[in-house]
Amino acid sequence: MPSKPLLLIDQDGVLADFDQGVRLAWRAQYHSEAPIGPRQHFYLRDDMAPQYHPQLHDIYTRPGFFATLPPIAGAVEALHTLLAHGLDVHICTAPISNYQNCVAEKFMWVEQHLGHEWVSRIILTKDKTWVRGDILIDDKPQISGSLTPLWTQWLYDAPYNRQYHDRRRVCWQDTASWADLLA
Template sequence: MDGVLADWDAAWDAALDVLGEPAATITRSHQRTEWNLNHGLDAAQQQIVADLLNRPGYYADLPAIDGGRAALREMRDEGHDVRIVTSPWVSNPTCASDKLAWVVRHLGQSWGKRTIITNDKTLVRGDYLIDDKPEISGAMAPTWEHVYFDRPTNRTNTTRRRLHRWTNWRTILDHPASA
């Protein structure tokens, strides 16, 4: 959800900017090439990151990514069984409830009922998982094709198909990968 439907990058950058000088040297989203937010940070910077990510309400306030809502509606209207799958930041006491509240507020109650919150996305069955995370692993072999929602942190892998913007979702769902 975050980084795919919710603009985690914009919220991250804005939150760091509000912190001012203490966060000035922490890498902004467009400059990040590493998924690990603590990569290259000293202990004080890592504490700033932890405080930010553990702040109650952080995930509820993420802005929406343009086109996501319309794309989900189009997919559903065209007969696709779409679920929103997201992982909680476990140390944030409100992350899971914030994410569900975000879905309901931005997409509607019906999408809240179609949301799966799990630390292991491999347990979810499906044809595709559109996600920004570079690697997804877990207890099961995925049944889905991992399609990247394009972000600087996943651009080093050029073997996966990627969705650059929601207006192009049909390039993925209407054209399955070659077997």
């Protein structure tokens, strides 16, 4: 690894709070808490009873959902800090297959929360194993694709990935967890 690692950073669950976005949208539409069980699975639907899946799908495919996701605490500040320390930081994100709103709105989110200059740092791909980098910070515990990754994954901490102890764990608010990157 070079002294300044090339960093790939996932968007949903690492920068943008997908779960909280669903909870807020559900509350606004149905005037009740989203029927989400304990977060044990990466995909939110897997922690919801099947009868709620159509409503969940409706929420995350509607216009405005991805654009208005709240930022994960500390994420925006962390990315600015990493860039200010000279790291080559890119946002590496996979759009949902119902791409019609998601793709443009992921760009909008980055522009709104990080600034226009960050738009050119977005790498949009369905297969992150094709992307070169030293470290990928991602909350998904099992990332698969058609190539052997060149990056090492650091797992972004989330309730649904805490059973995995095989990788380094990062949380933006725990600055000690990523302070090495600034050294």
